Amino acid sequence: MSISVEIPTLLRPLTGGLKRLDADGATVYEVLQQLEQRYPGLQDRLLKDGAVRRFMNLYVNDEDIRFAQELATPVSAGDCLTILPAVAGGAAGEGAR
Amino acid sequence: MLTLTKPLLEAVLAHAWRDHPLEACGVLAGPAGSGQPQRCIPLRNVAGATDFFRIDPQQQLQLWRELDAAGEAPLVIYHSHTGSRAEPSRDDIAAAGEPDAHYLIVSTDPRHANEVRSFRMVDGVVVEERVKTLASAPDASPIEHSKETS
Structure with missing residues (x-):
């Protein structure tokens, strides 16, 4: 059993449209390395x-x-890794007039 | 084009003025893919700042899950600018992570008060869209009232 990874809409163009992937690794970083x-x-x-x-x-x-x-962060078989773009922003960034 | 009802827009503006001078943020949810937001969900700006907002990541995940389970989506992501126009800032553009959402910005800056504008933002590309306000929610069925002759 591997780790289930949820891909947000924003990044699905990179995964061939897939919403959910399986990957292996002992930490979040290792899972991301394998996905890369x-x-x-x-x-x-x-x-x-x-x-x-x-x-x-x-x-x-x-x-x-x-x-x-x-x-x-350690992960093990059966865990779920969810990726979600933050809802954030605001006028601080230059460009707001 | 973003179409939303007047009560929903009023709810967004009321939230923005309630939190002023801090930035307010929230979502308008509705059936996924419908383009018809039905309810306003004000969220807490955990940044508590006058020029930045961030929804608590834990609250966001929970809400996104709930919406998904109910067949709904965050159709509109709104926030206020309290000291500038209702235009996307660099941070707004960098953070925009929902390609299918309308990004609604309202201003409570006295110089531009109640300015309301909507944008699509994907991968750094910003396109402004028209905001159409309806007096009330549209019927689910087309408005063709063909009178039946019996």
């Missing part, structure tokens, strides 16, 4: 400088990995 081999470009959308991108949320079994061990 199958779906090149996916990791860049999720990570920057070795950490989860600011506007991307990753959850293991519904828990935000920021409140666990981030990318080192």
Whole structure:
């Protein structure tokens, strides 16, 4: 049994439209590494400088990995890794006039 | 084009003014793929800032799951700008992660008060769209009232 990964609409163009994938690994990072081999470009959308991108949320079994061990959060067979773009923004970014 | 009812738009503006000068955020949910938002779900801006908003990731996951289970979707993601126009900022564009959603921005800046604008934002590409307000919810069936002659 492997880890089930939920892909958001935004990233499905990179997974051939697939909404759910299976992958293996002992940590979130290992799972993402394996996915990157199958779906090149996916990791860049999720990570920057070795950490989860600011506007991307990753959850293991519904828990935000920021409140666990981030990318080192352990996963095991049967776990679910959910990827969800954050709902965030605001006028702070230059460009709002 | 974004079509929504006047009561829904009023709910968004009321939320924006209630939270002013902090940015307000929430979603308008409706049947997935229908293009007809039916209810306003105000969410808490955990950033608690005048120029930034973020929905609690845990609350977001739970809400997204609930909507999905009910055959609904966050058709509209709204937020307020409290000191600038209702235009997408760099952060808005960078964060936009729902390609199918309408991004509704309202302004509570006194200079642009109650400005309401809607955008589609995908992978850094921003397209403004018209906002059409209906007095009330449209019928589920076409409005052709062909009188039956008996």
